[in-house]
Amino acid sequence: MEEVDFARDTIAFVQMFLQMGITNPWFYRAFIGRLYYAAHHLGRRLLAEAGLQPADWRVNVHQRVTQELNQHYVVSGRMSRQAWLALGELCGLRLAADYELQRSIRLRHVNHALALFTRFAQECYHNLEVS
């Protein structure tokens, strides 16, 4: 599944660059953005598996993915509320990284984004029956 491959590549590259000692905040913003979108695409894959067609959505797509995940996965118990809230929090971090250029984005924020992504992605992988 391309969304799973993209998610794995994303976390692998983010961790690789961090281990290389990247400290420029520009990269921190990029890492947070990529982590969010990797999670977003996993969410879209889950919804496609549930019979929805997020590829056809054009308005408020990010919010709709979150809402529909709640309806189709959280309410039914297939995803924990914690994992679902992690996606929402990761989205907020991405908004900060993308729009708040005067705000300091630090390594702590990246590590938090990594934790949020991991929490959400693990439950997505479980639902998609991939390791």
Next chain:
Amino acid sequence: MDLRDKVARIIREEMGDCLADLEYRGPYEGEEFTVYIGLRYEPEDLEERNLRMRDRVEELGRYVAMVLDFPKEAIAA
């Protein structure tokens, strides 16, 4: 009490004395607003407080983005 006040009350109740300040920004992409939650320090139970806070705000039924703004030097209480 408007939405901003309701959200602020929830954040203050959950974050308690580790809260430094709140800053409202946006909206950027369809949310009502984005609130930056400045922390004076990171309490040991930050994860639990964060989850409760987000759960309670979610129950308000409106799309509000919340971003934890960690202190520059993280201090575990």
